[in-house]
Amino acid sequence: MSRFALVLEYNGSDYCGWQRQKLQPSVQEAIENAICKLEPDFSHVNAAGRTDTGVHAMGQVIHFDMNKDWSSQTLLKAINSQLRPAKIAVLKSTKVDSDFHARFSAIKRTYLYKVIIRSSPLVFKRGLAWQIYKDLDMDAMTQGASFLVGHHDFTSFRSTHCQALSPVKTLDKLQIQDELLSSGKQYNFTLEAPSFLHKQVRSMVGTLVSVGLGNLAPRNIKQILVAKDRSKCGPLAPPHGLYLKEVCYNPDPFAK
């Protein structure tokens, strides 16, 4: 028995999210079906994070056990070959110790949220960013974001269905960068934490965009945070702007 870890990239548009569902296509099902073609008695994979319906990944990490002692590069190619034409790709593959766990061994997760400001419909980035028609106030959003960084009770920014034992988390980074596009402008929100609550990123980005639009003042972010009241949260940002960008481990199993 050998344990493997993979880095996956996927376009979440076609899936009901990471987790296997009875009646809808999931990323987990697509991956497990691909691996089953290589070892028919294969059981299941474990992911670092369960991305919601429509959420994308540039760096989801999964682990699973195989009977055969595959070369990690042969396994990468074989799974990619079985996945076609799904918009899911294995970017990296490595053999890991039997105690490695994609979710529980992770020490840091990075999410990226993309907002595009433009008046015409999106063409090449349709379904890959949240389109907003009015420009955002970058200074106000950055000021609002500063209240969220650190060790806090994030009750106001988690889904009422969140199953985490505690709403207290440490947000290490919330950086907002803007870039000019050939048509329009893009804001990239980068968020880093050891772990996140359910819908925490989309709740925080949605509320910060309300600040950027002038519907909330930066100091309202502080008030919403200390209120510990979900009903005070701004609108949830849509799933299609969100990317699970990176999951980190120590030591890094993918380091060469």
Added chain:
Amino acid sequence: MSRFALVLEYNGSDYCGWQRQKLQPSVQEAIENAICKLEPDFSHVNAAGRTDTGVHAMGQVIHFDMNKDWSSQTLLKAINSQLRPAKIAVLKSTKVDSDFHARFSAIKRTYLYKVIIRSSPLVFKRGLAWQIYKDLDMDAMTQGASFLVGHHDFTSFRSTHCQALSPVKTLDKLQIQDELLSSGKQYNFTLEAPSFLHKQVRSMVGTLVSVGLGNLAPRNIKQILVAKDRSKCGPLAPPHGLYLKEVCYNPDPFAK
């Protein structure tokens, strides 16, 4: 009667190219159908360049005549609204003089060709770049490209079906730039000329990629050019890496 010019962006994947065909969906048909919803007796549009099947545009320019004296911004919004959910967007709209012609008034055309080097299947840029599995020699390609810039007989680099009266054209610019992607590397070929021959860009890029792969030497580009023989040309680059990026006029009708 008022004449209008529009700048269009489109994903060519779903179309048989710009030009209207009897049995396949074309960009021209999609645009004309959208405008017909606004003025039912509307006849047709003229484009700056007839993009081939699968070729994209970031800056195609078209012109057409309308009975009603539309405000250009109202027209832009109305056409975009009628185009949904097609992956075609009007980026700019302006009223032009009755002697403006999208094709014949153009003084410069810019094409962009995207090549992505990566071993895993493309996910977010699938259908939007030419994927190559082995890295390219940038210096060799740049050296090869230098032979193509200038006033030449491009017979070796034009389709045998090309209807242009003369194979002599002036290529003002052929620049190659590389950028690192989160997974892989991208080469952007930017080509500028007053006008191009049919399949000239894809013929030149395909031949330069052969140089980048080491299948041809940079000096072979010079030999192929002076041979004036289509059979000497390297493989045609696929359509899905090509973008009609910009069409220029003097004066610029879209300048505010």
